[in-house]
Amino acid sequence: MVQTALLQLRARMLLLVFLFALASKPFPGAANAVPAPVLDISGNKLIVGVDYHILPVFRGRGGGLTLSSSRNKTCPLDVVQEQQEVFHGLPLKFFPVEPRKGVRVSTDLNIKFTAATICVQSPVWKLDSYDDLIKQWFVTSGGVEGNPGPETTSNWFKIEKYDDDYKLVFCPTVCSFCKVLCRDIGIYIVDGKRNLALSDVPFKVMFKKAS
Numbered sequence: 001m002v003q004t005a006l007l008q009l010r011a012r013m014l015l016l017v018f019l020f021a022l023a024s025k026p027f028p029g030a031a032n033a034v035p036a037p038v039l040d041i042s043g044n045k046l047i048v049g050v051d052y053h054i055l056p057v058f059r060g061r062g063g064g065l066t067l068s069s070s071r072n073k074t075c076p077l078d079v080v081q082e083q084q085e086v087f088h089g090l091p092l093k094f095f096p097v098e099p100r101k102g103v104r105v106s107t108d109l110n111i112k113f114t115a116a117t118i119c120v121q122s123p124v125w126k127l128d129s130y131d132d133l134i135k136q137w138f139v140t141s142g143g144v145e146g147n148p149g150p151e152t153t154s155n156w157f158k159i160e161k162y163d164d165d166y167k168l169v170f171c172p173t174v175c176s177f178c179k180v181l182c183r184d185i186g187i188y189i190v191d192g193k194r195n196l197a198l199s200d201v202p203f204k205v206m207f208k209k210a211s
């Protein structure tokens with residue numbers, strides 16, 4: 001008797017949970033309206049203004065991302081990958097164009113190293129102007145944080161899903177009428193340094209919360 005009553009109660013609760021799940025499902029099409037949040041290697045959403053390391057997914061080909069003098073120039077420092085896998089590089093923060101929406105894929109964001117450097121320029125990522133000598137577009141620092149618009153297109157990057165991990169892209173949409181580049185970011189080796197540069201071979205990355 002008691003068992004039957006319990007079973008009935010359980011069945012009713014399951015039905016309730018099912019109905020609730022149906023009711024809370026977004027309308028068809030709405031799923032595409034908001035891009036997915038970017039997750040760190042622990043499966044947690046990236047938080048705006050919190051320190052992370054960007055790490056390579058493939059092993060044995062360098063470590064995390066840092067700032068370094070490269071291309072025979074010092075300031076502003078270039079964004080490069082650590083030579084050795086054991087080094088996680090410098091912590092950095094993500095600042096999306098609309099911070100309250102969180103860090104999401106396919107969304108314009110500024111990337112800013114937390115560390116101070118020897119250079120007066122800011123540690124905000126920026127796509128440098130075309131390097132005529134090496135014939136590449138490199139990612140450097142000295143960018144401006146915020147102020148989305150035609151003057152700041154070179155400071156906005158995006159994170160995109162890439163297989164089970166992520167890649168970084170330069171494809172700013174902070175200016176609707178600007179004609180801008182739209183390409184993946186990969187690694188280009190200059191005098192032994194693993195520089196970040198626009199590339200046809202994306203650099204597969206993951207995000208680890210800095211401790």
Ligand SMILES: *[C@@H]1O[C@H](CO)[C@@H](O)[C@H](O)[C@H]1NC(C)=O
Pocket residue numbers: 071072133134190191
């Ligand atoms: C940097 O300078 C060295 C020595 O002058 C030269 O061999 C090398 O090619 C230069 N590298 C670049 C990327 O200009």
